[in-house]
Amino acid sequence: MGRRRDADRVVEQVDTGRAELVPDPDRAGSWTLLLDGAPQSHVDLTDPTHLEFEYVRRFAAAIDLLAPAGAALRVLHLGGGALTLPRYVAATRPGSTQRISEVDGALVELVRRALPWPAEARLRVRVADARATLAASRDASYDVVVADVFAGARTPAHLTSVEYVGDVARVLRPGGWYLANLADGPPLRHARGQVATARAVLPHACLVADAAVLRGRRYGNLVLVAGRVEPPVPALTRRAAGDWFPGRVVAGADLDRFTGGAPVVCDADATGSPPPPPGFFSAGR
Numbered sequence: 001m002g003r004r005r006d007a008d009r010v011v012e013q014v015d016t017g018r019a020e021l022v023p024d025p026d027r028a029g030s031w032t033l034l035l036d037g038a039p040q041s042h043v044d045l046t047d048p049t050h051l052e053f054e055y056v057r058r059f060a061a062a063i064d065l066l067a068p069a070g071a072a073l074r075v076l077h078l079g080g081g082a083l084t085l086p087r088y089v090a091a092t093r094p095g096s097t098q099r100i101s102e103v104d105g106a107l108v109e110l111v112r113r114a115l116p117w118p119a120e121a122r123l124r125v126r127v128a129d130a131r132a133t134l135a136a137s138r139d140a141s142y143d144v145v146v147a148d149v150f151a152g153a154r155t156p157a158h159l160t161s162v163e164y165v166g167d168v169a170r171v172l173r174p175g176g177w178y179l180a181n182l183a184d185g186p187p188l189r190h191a192r193g194q195v196a197t198a199r200a201v202l203p204h205a206c207l208v209a210d211a212a213v214l215r216g217r218r219y220g221n222l223v224l225v226a227g228r229v230e231p232p233v234p235a236l237t238r239r240a241a242g243d244w245f246p247g248r249v250v251a252g253a254d255l256d257r258f259t260g261g262a263p264v265v266c267d268a269d270a271t272g273s274p275p276p277p278p279g280f281f282s283a284g285r
Helices: 054-065 084-092 105-114 130-135 162-171 189-199 233-241 252-259
Strands: 003-006 009-014 017-023 030-035 038-044 074-078 097-102 123-127 142-147 172-184 204-209 220-227 248-251
Touching: 009 105, 017 105, 030 105, 038 084, 054 084, 054 172, 054 204, 054 220, 054 233, 074 084, 074 130, 084 097, 084 123, 097 105, 097 130, 105 123, 130 162, 142 162, 162 172, 162 189, 172 189, 189 204, 189 220, 189 252, 204 233, 204 252, 233 248, 248 252
Parallel strands: 074 097, 074 142, 097 123, 142 172
Antiparallel strands: 003 009, 009 017, 017 030, 030 038, 172 220, 204 220, 204 248
């Protein structure tokens, strides 16, 4: 396995591409993980509650609000990266039990070696495909399922279908929540289809994103929150509005209009999310 270290930067070939761990010049003990040049994770080893990426803060806000503060949760993370969100949950909800499903075993070992997580954090990492992990999970075994899976900066097709969301719903407890990172750009066809697909199984949902992304003006991340009961839309709206980069929450009739009659995606016709536009990451997004 090829590996080199330039100053503090670590570069290593992993199963899914070229991984780089780059120290953050503005925060001691913080690192950014890139895969083939695309930023995947930012981790602050000294303060795991510091979240640099906008969409990860939206995930964290949802987790903060979906259960009483400090209460331990059972969380399944589909997609691992550098384990930013699992570290956050471990710090803010001590005693939580978390499983992380990451398909890239070499990446897991790189993160374990270079950015180790505390042994007491109760994080269990499984090297497996997300659908395989779901299939092996017991019914009603998780409070939250978080999906943040990308291959070549695209969500794989088999993680976009109603059959997949059905398996997510199966492993969720009755009051549990599905959180998904949807990456899309104009005309937001993928995001609309993903909202329709999730709501076919988990009917109560909202989207949290930058206003320009929601209006189809640029490519970006939209966080989907879906479950069997109404999400805490007013509280999520306040958190999104107070973020470093303020966002909007779309729910109810506005979410119906956003979806616009998009068809439900099935395994037979599923496609991956659209790639980011050329130069997207080099532009500092």
